Amino acid sequence: MHSSLKLSNLSKFPPRFKKLAQESVSGSAEATMSLLATEELPPRCIPCLLPVIYSALDPAKIFAHLGLINSSTSEEDFLPNGVIWLQAVEKVICLRNLWDIKEQCHIPSAAFMDLWPRVWAWIDFLDEFRDLVPISQKTPLQTRYTIFLTSFQMFRGNEAVKNLMDKTPHLYAIVGRAWNIFLNGDVVTDTAHEPELEEDRLMGLDDVSYFLRLWSWSESWGSPSFEELVAGVGGTRSHLASLVVAHIHFALPTASTPAVEANVLHLVAMMYLVGGTGEESGTASRSRDSIFRDALLHKGAIAALTTAIQAIDGSTVPIAATVMQCMLRALVSLMNNFPRHKWVVQALDAGLLNVMLCCGSAKRLKEMSALLDDLLYDILPSTTVYHSVLSAFQRGLAKIQHIDVKARFGDEIYLELWEGLFRLVRPRLALLDEYDSGQLAASIHRACDNLECCNVVPKRELKCCNSCLSAVYCSRACQKTDWKAGHRQGCPILYAKRRGRPYSFTATKDRSFFRALVHDEYTRRREEVALELILFMHDDPKLEPYVCFVYINGTCELDIGAMEDLLLSDGDKCDNDNDQEEYQTSEAVDLESDSGHSDDSELRYEREPYVDFSYDVSRTKGSRGKLWLHLMDVLDRPGDEEQAQTWAFPIRYASGNESVMRGLREIAEELPKGANVRIRDLKPYLGRVRELLSKEEEGVY
Structure with missing residues (x-):
């Protein structure tokens, strides 16, 4: 002693x-x-x-x-x-x-x-x-835990005790418990916000930030001390994520909050937890912790980070630039998760466009360029096909309309990228205005799914099948006719697809807007589509084509494929027994109002063979020209496992359009057999193509 x-x-x-x-x-x-x-x-x-x-x-x-x-x-x-x-x-x-x-x-x-x-x-x-x-x-608890953490910090100042403390089990559980109490308050006595306790709370959170910084510099993700911290905050990754997001909001609750040194130091402690440090070992192990990542997303980390980046932009604190870069890295990493469009909407509403302008300034661009590339080349373009994203984009534009963009960007290349993004988005925003105002015929009209009818009427006048909630009809007679003509076999397939993952993460309005976007794209590019079809028919004269509008990279690319390729072998199909048990097979299906269930959308996953297009193919082939199968690819699973999600939108005509397809096939047959024909080789046939298209009837998706 x-x-x-x-x-x-x-x-x-x-x-x-x-x-x-x-x-x-x-x-x-x-x-x-x-x-x-x-x-x-x-x-x-x-x-x-x-x-x-x-x-x-x-x-x-x-x-x-x-x-x-x-x-x-x-x-x-x-x-x-x-x-x-x-x-x-x-x-x-x-x-x-x-x-x-x-x-x-x-x-x-x-x-x-x-x-x-x-x-x-x-x-x-x-x-x-x-x-x-x-x-x-x-x-009170807040005072006690402030004293506990102050004691830890005092003893850690002694080198001999510091080494002893690092080997002390359960210490970070107390840090986690203190963290929870300081942010969420003393729920037992409800004294969390009394003025006399605020000083203890602020002091305690400073100490928590200090120990979290110590932990991130010396320990690894998943280490015993990390698990102690998780136990202290409540016991789950979700509890930890909730506190991380709450702490970011505490440090910088609004975009106009002054980012002084104390606030910035709080954010330093959070950056490792949200994945902003860029350290390979920590980032790799944290990225495998999908439970924590998903909890961060659902607790509001996107909005918290977007807000904090804007607040820290004007800070004069020496480490502010580094913290800002870490925060943007974390934001981009979190946005690049399924469903990407949902996180983009949250970021846009919190001020993502302003963040990009802040990070693109001359004093920031060198450090931020790689992250801006991800936003401008990939994340934003790929999501601008969603109604929800475009609506948020529109709201975001209103918030930055007073900013001189040309003066803000520090590089002509990034100014061009920014303007390129707006060239992509601008016509879609115009389409969005038409859609929202009810002036877009493609979004307010549908055709009866009975191929013997195909009556085009306002969507509100149609009723949907009570079992699959996909097929729509203008009368009970049309429903019964179509049931016997093939819907009996297709209804269970549509029912299973509606229960699938894409429908769960894609809102009805987004799916409806997909249809309007594809209709608009086809209307503007009918001639290009026709020429691509001729090339396909020349190369594969015996196959029936479909047209796919590929929006994976934001811009729309055409892809012509064979409908036979959409059919799956029996070995590829999954067992849908569970869905079949729930599906009611009775022919006496009722009609219900079209409230939110009027979409005739189909889907498939590339590289996930259990989604079947056989119903779409069989209906198209048996329609006698009344259906033409169009598909739409959107980005489904971003990151290393990039994957397309495919939606089907058959275009319907009031009467047959077989003459159009027959005319295109005749042109294909006139081309030299076995020759490598390109679009430029079809120039002599443009007149005939245009004449065929002029006879094409207006279709409805």
Whole structure:
């Protein structure tokens, strides 16, 4: 034991304090609190309080205290001035006074080594039995945990104790518990927001940030200390994600919040947790923690990061630029997860366009260029086919209309990329306005699914099949006719597809807008489609074609394929027994209103062979020219496992258009057999193609 902790030091107290000191070391909690609370003690006697505190924190007393808790039958023992209450508060006051003593005079380095085991033993005990130790205005939970973390920080300043603390189990569980209490408040007493506790809360969160920074620099994801932290915040990755997002909001709640040094340091602690540091080992292990990543997304990390980046842009804090880069890296990484369009909407509504302008400025561009590339080349273009994304884009444009974009960007190349994005989006925004205003015929009209009818009427006048919720009819007679003509076989397939993953993550309005977008694309590019069909028919004269509009990279590319390739072998098909059990096979299906279920959308996954297009193919081939199968590819699963999600939108005609397809096939047959024919070789046939298309009837998807 260090000499400063020996009881012989009590003799240095003035006579009127010596008695209190002796009563204290004899076990009187009241005497200890009175002595530590006095303001009349001469400064030269303050170091003499160390042996009093050292004695009061004797770990042997823990067993006696635990015995009091277990044996007590009186609630009065837990009330203020009760035995258990006095014992608990005494220990908290001892911990708090250690810091005061250190601030007023020097505590010998060797004394820290003797004090730490006793300090830790009582902090661990008080944390474990926090619900049994009475709450009062003197020691509410926020105050207690502030004292705990302050004690940790004080002892960590001693190199010998620091090494010992790093090997102390359960320490980060207490840090996590303190973190939760500081952000979510003391729900037992509902005192979280009282003015007198705000200082403790702010001090405590500073200490939490300090220890989280220490942890991220020295420990790895999934380490024992990480699991301790998770246990402390609530026990799950979801609890951890909730606190991370809440802490970012605490540091910079709005885009106009001043980003001073304290706020920025809070964000430094969060960057490792959200994946912004870019460290290979940490990023790789964290990216495999899909539960935590998904929890971050669903707790609102996208909006929190987008807001914080805007706030930190004008900061003069030296590390602000680095933190801003880390935050953008984390934001881009999180946005690049399925369903990508959902996270893009959240980012746009929180100010993503302004973030891009901030990061594209001359002083930021060098560090941010790779991340801006991801946004401008990939993430934003690929999602601008969704109604929800375009609507958010429109709202975002209104927020930055006062900004001089040309003056903001620090590089002509990125200014061109920005303008290129708007060239892509602008016509789609115009289509969005037509769609939302109800002026777009392709979005408000549908054709009856009975191929013998194909009556084109406003969607609200159609009724949908009560089983598959996909096929729509203008009358019960049309429904019965189509049931016998093939819907009997297709209805279970449509039912299973509607229960699939794409429908779960794609809103009805987004799917409806897909149809309008494809209709608009085909209308503008009919001649190009016709020429591509001729090339396909020349190369594969025996196959029936489909047209696919590929939006994987944002722009629309045409892909002509064979309908036979959409059919799956029996070995590729999945077992849909579970869906079939739920599907009602009765022919007596009822008609219901079209409320939200009017889509005739089909789907398939490339590289996921259990989605079947046989129904679409059979209906198209048997339609006698009344159907033409068009597909649409959108990005489904971004990242390393990039995958297309395919939606089917058959175009319907009131009467047959076989003459158009027959005319295109005749042109294909006139081309040299076996020759490598290209689009430019079809120039002599343009007149005939245009004449055929002029006879084509207006179709409805």
